[in-house]
Amino acid sequence: MRVSILDQVPLTEHAPTRAAALSSGLSLAQQADELGYHRIWYAEHHHSRSFASPAPEMMTALALERTQRIRIGTGAILLPYYSAQKVLEVMGLLAMVHPDRVDTGLGRASLNDPDYATKVASLVQELGTVHEASANEPAGRVWVLGAGGSSAPLPGTLGAGYVHGHFLRPSGGEAATAAYREAATRSGHTPHTVLAVRFVTAPTEEHAQALAQALLLWRVRKDFGDDGPVPSVTTAANYRWSPQEIARAQERSRALIVGTPSQVHAQLVTLAEAHGADELMLNTLVSNPEDRLEAYQLLAERFIA
Structure with a gap:
């Protein structure tokens, strides 16, 4: 099974400035390239105190110049903000400089765009003239x-790939990915299904659980209006949780895979099989960049021969 990385370029207690977070994100691309990951994508967030990159196409360009093999792309460009023509020109230019290494991931989050489907169709068609056809990658790359399921059939009808955000909504994904594959098959296209999963792992279960508590503290704070950097293990260990925060953390933990590398590997394989996924796109949010790199190294040892 192919494994890839989704990097949200997090601000953390260990990397509290945007410059530090961006540097860490670009270093991760180089390390992922060396470890053998199939692709790394960068997310788009605006006005965030948790994430440092509002321009995934710029992160893609910078990472491409620092790597040799790995596919790099956007996860995702929030298409309602942009014209299809602008996205085509930017991503097409990158593809011409770095042939067959550039992916264009598109999303709309909760933004309303009545032209969304038309824009996606246009980009699949136009980028299809930039990239050669490949049995291993979707049309136009x-x-x-998506996460709710409503977007799943659209890429299937167009020959595009579909990435389901399990870490955003841990239930209902099986139906969404099945709807995508059905639409692709009915339209005569080969489906390409990726499952995006958030995980935490470390050499010991104790350390993995401590890292997970810090991640959940960040998520719960964000849910209650305190958008900020991912806290350290020490901060989480000394935090006094309210009953409401404990309840929310338990709910949020459903979208998080935690354990030793062997435990996480087994759970990820099970999830991928249940969703009919060809590929896993992995995301972890921890404060210390060394812990983050170690997590990806440990899973690379189990997934990548």
């Missing part, structure tokens, strides 16, 4: 990201 275009992917549509």
